[in-house]
Amino acid sequence: MKKKKKFSVKSKxxxxxxxxxxxxxxxxxxSSKFSFExxxxxxGYVISPFQNGINTxxxxxxxxxxxxxxAKKLEQQNTELEEKISALKEENNALLQDQDExxxxxxxxxxxxxFSEYEKVAAQVxxxxxxxxxxxFTINRGSNxxxxxxxxxxxxxxxxxxxxxxxxxxATVRSIIDxxxxxxxxxxxxxxxxxxxxxLLLMDQGKLNFIQMTDQEDKVQAGERIxxxxxxxxxxxxxxxxxxxxxxxxxxxxxxxxTLIPAVDFAHLHEVLVIKELKQKGSD
Amino acid sequence: xxxxxxxxxxxxxxxxxxxxxxQALSIASISPNLLLILTVSFGFMGGxxxxxxxxxxxxxxxxxxxxxxxxxNALVYMYVGFLxxxxxxxxxxxxxxxxxxxxxxxxxxxGTTIYVLQFMLRGRLNYLGYLKHIIxxxxxxxxxxxxxLYRVFxxxxxxxxEYEAKGQLSPWLRR
Numbered sequence: 346m347k348k349k350k351k352f353s354v355k356s357k358x359x360x361x362x363x364x365x366x367x368x369x370x371x372x373x374x375x376s377s378k379f380s381f382e383x384x385x386x387x388x389g390y391v392i393s394p395f396q397n398g399i400n401t402x403x404x405x406x407x408x409x410x411x412x413x414x415x416a417k418k419l420e421q422q423n424t425e426l427e428e429k430i431s432a433l434k435e436e437n438n439a440l441l442q443d444q445d446e447x448x449x450x451x452x453x454x455x456x457x458x459x460f461s462e463y464e465k466v467a468a469q470v471x472x473x474x475x476x477x478x479x480x481x482f483t484i485n486r487g488s489n490x491x492x493x494x495x496x497x498x499x500x501x502x503x504x505x506x507x508x509x510x511x512x513x514x515x516a517t518v519r520s521i522i523d524x525x526x527x528x529x530x531x532x533x534x535x536x537x538x539x540x541x542x543x544x545l546l547l548m549d550q551g552k553l554n555f556i557q558m559t560d561q562e563d564k565v566q567a568g569e570r571i572x573x574x575x576x577x578x579x580x581x582x583x584x585x586x587x588x589x590x591x592x593x594x595x596x597x598x599x600x601x602x603x604t605l606i607p608a609v610d611f612a613h614l615h616e617v618l619v620i621k622e623l624k625q626k627g628s629d
Numbered sequence: 630x631x632x633x634x635x636x637x638x639x640x641x642x643x644x645x646x647x648x649x650x651x652q653a654l655s656i657a658s659i660s661p662n663l664l665l666i667l668t669v670s671f672g673f674m675g676g677x678x679x680x681x682x683x684x685x686x687x688x689x690x691x692x693x694x695x696x697x698x699x700x701x702n703a704l705v706y707m708y709v710g711f712l713x714x715x716x717x718x719x720x721x722x723x724x725x726x727x728x729x730x731x732x733x734x735x736x737x738x739x740g741t742t743i744y745v746l747q748f749m750l751r752g753r754l755n756y757l758g759y760l761k762h763i764i765x766x767x768x769x770x771x772x773x774x775x776x777x778l779y780r781v782f783x784x785x786x787x788x789x790x791e792y793e794a795k796g797q798l799s800p801w802l803r804r
Binding site for chain 1: 641646648652654657658659660662663664676678685690691693694695698699701703704707708743747748751753755759767
């Protein structure tokens with residue numbers, strides 16, 4: 346038997362080498378001198394069709410688990426909803442009347458178009474961040490449908506997040522409840538600005554933090570609508586984020602912090618809309 | 630070669646399952662960490678080098694798709710696989726008790742590492758809160774899945790090992 350000479354590296358040496366290479370790469374990525382985007386796009390191109398397919402299994406499983414909810418609860422919900430519908434119908438009638446007036450006034454004031462008039466693309470959520478620490482997800486539309494990085498993502502109820510990466514037919518979205526997300530926002534009635542930050546610990550209670558609210562006249566109260574602000578450089582103006590649930594003074598007595606309840610139900614998010622318009626910036 | 634292909638496929642399948650089906654089955658927005666089970670199992674059953682590479686590529690998949698900081702997960706998973714490889718051949722891998730313990734410790738270490746490097750450094754100091762709401766629920770859910778998944782991985786590993794052993798014994802490979 347011929348003895349084969351084989352080149353082999355000891356595992357302890359291997360881990361040292363790999364560590365050095367990888368710490369170097371992390372440093373490169375962090376300093377953003379080197380982009381891994383082509384690599385990310387490549388794998389996304391291969392993997393996302395699988396995720397798209399398997400996700401139908403996931404949706405089926407989800408519908409099965411929700412089917413276990415007892416019928417009593419559903420019945421109760423049904424009566425509640427019917428009551429709600431009649432109330433809403435009434436409200437709708439009143440709103441329709443107001444709408445005519447609003448249209449007229451808008452024309453008069455030549456108001457900027459509201460976000461409902463922007464061109465949008467509907468997309469489905471196909472997979473979520475595998476860990477429990479972040480709240481990012483992938484959708485099944487990409488640059489082929491005109492989606493770009495920093496596009497705003499909304500659901501019919503309100504703001505969902507922002508596009509962080511784009512492939513040809515997939516895109517990654519960071520939601521506003523993600524711990525690293527910061528959105529410049531304002532109170533809808535008083536236009537007092539604040540910053541809405543995600544918080545992993547508040548997420549269980551379905552809440553978001555807001556900080557640095559400049560409300561010197563104490564007008565902002567629980568129930569106030571919080572929308573994206575006009576000074577945000579990435580989010581279009583006036584998209585609903587949520588409603589204030591608690592508010593209190595900071596120790597410096599100048600600003601306020603508190604929590605708000607997001608308008609979107611992030612736990613059951615299947616379809617989202619991507620606004621294909623980027624926020625206009627001043628010349629660089 | 631065959632072993633590498635099977636392991637590669639296993640990583641991809643696990644990643645896809647974890648990011649789709651198991652996210653849909655999450656309980657209180659916590660989902661199990663299948664890639665960690667994969668890394669721990671193969672580190673324990675295959676040794677340091679196998680654990681290192683399985684961990685590395687598992688982490689890389691997460692980084693490529695969802696990484697905030699490219700390469701971070703790859704590094705953490707690589708160390709998890711490597712450290713679990715130290716117990717290779719010290720304990721019998723048929724017994725499920727040892728991998729259960731390993732997964733618990735590894736998931737705890739993984740969670741704490743992420744907390745320290747990506748949350749504490751941003752001024753989120755409430756460690757006990759994160760422990761209670763994220764780390765411990767994740768460990769419990771992951772453990773339940775380990776009971777099933779480890780047996781599957783064990784079978785796959787056994788099959789791979791047998792194939793390799795047969796290949797070395799087969800007459801046409803002897804010279």
